[in-house]
Amino acid sequence: MTSELDCRGLACPAPVLQTKQMIEKENPSEIRVIVDNQAAKENVSRFLGSQKFDVSAEQKGADFHVTGKRGIGAATAEPPVAIQPDSEKQKIMVMIATDRMGLCYDTLGKLLIITFIKTLAEMGDELWRLVFVNNGV
Amino acid sequence: MPVYPEALEYAAMGLVPAGAYRNRDFRLFMVDFAPTVNRILQDVLFDPQTSGGLLICVAPDRAADLLNVLKAKGIQDAAMVGEVIAEPKERIIVE
Numbered sequence: 096m097t098s099e100l101d102c103r104g105l106a107c108p109a110p111v112l113q114t115k116q117m118i119e120k121e122n123p124s125e126i127r128v129i130v131d132n133q134a135a136k137e138n139v140s141r142f143l144g145s146q147k148f149d150v151s152a153e154q155k156g157a158d159f160h161v162t163g164k165r166g167i168g169a170a171t172a173e174p175p176v177a178i179q180p181d182s183e184k185q186k187i188m189v190m191i192a193t194d195r196m197g198l199c200y201d202t203l204g205k206l207l208i209i210t211f212i213k214t215l216a217e218m219g220d221e222l223w224r225l226v227f228v229n230n231g232v
Numbered sequence: 233m234p235v236y237p238e239a240l241e242y243a244a245m246g247l248v249p250a251g252a253y254r255n256r257d258f259r260l261f262m263v264d265f266a267p268t269v270n271r272i273l274q275d276v277l278f279d280p281q282t283s284g285g286l287l288i289c290v291a292p293d294r295a296a297d298l299l300n301v302l303k304a305k306g307i308q309d310a311a312m313v314g315e316v317i318a319e320p321k322e323r324i325i326v327e
């Protein structure tokens with residue numbers, strides 16, 4: 096069965112992260128990811144390659160369909176790269192007190208804080224608390 | 233060029249910002265990569281995220297002194313990353 100993921104309209108690194116999550120959750124033998132920009136096509140292709148999929152990509156209209164297939168014996172492929180739990184696990188609290196990252200470039204800063212928050216989940220168990228205060232709410 | 237090892241690992245996983253591809257498209261025509269500089273390292277070098285790096289140009293005979301001073305001031309990752317040469321013109325040679 097082919098798992099399909101529609102990542103159109105998503106900016107990097109979201110397509111790669113969503114692909115990673117789907118592989119972790121469903122462990123599909125075949126996956127198709129639809130993206131709408133060249134960078135996402137390249138990144139998703141590269142990610143699937145790093146996860147031992149045979150990758151092909153084709154353009155369909157304004158979109159790209161990236162397909163990954165796992166060959167025979169690939170079931171034993173290593174699980175997607177995850178941060179290895181240390182023996183002494185850290186507890187990390189992230190406190191967000193503003194709605195933008197950095198100063199001066201507000202448009203960029205607002206985009207960056209959203210991307211930052213979206214990628215926090217990749218910290219896994221080490222992420223202990225998320226605290227929003229003041230303008231971060 | 234000092235590079236975090238994790239940066240190469242993540243670039244190999246496809247965690248490359250779209251801006252890196254745009255930088256590549258913009259400048260590739262004037263860059264000559266040695267065969268030892270693989271695609272992953274190329275993308276890291278084109279990465280728009282600079283981590284606050286500062287590029288300093290200095291006369292060749294002062295460069296070693298500057299490097300020593302920077303290191304003495306605690307900037308351990310300071311490094312000489314290249315030189316400006318007369319020929320070939322308008323080429324960036326990466327080895």
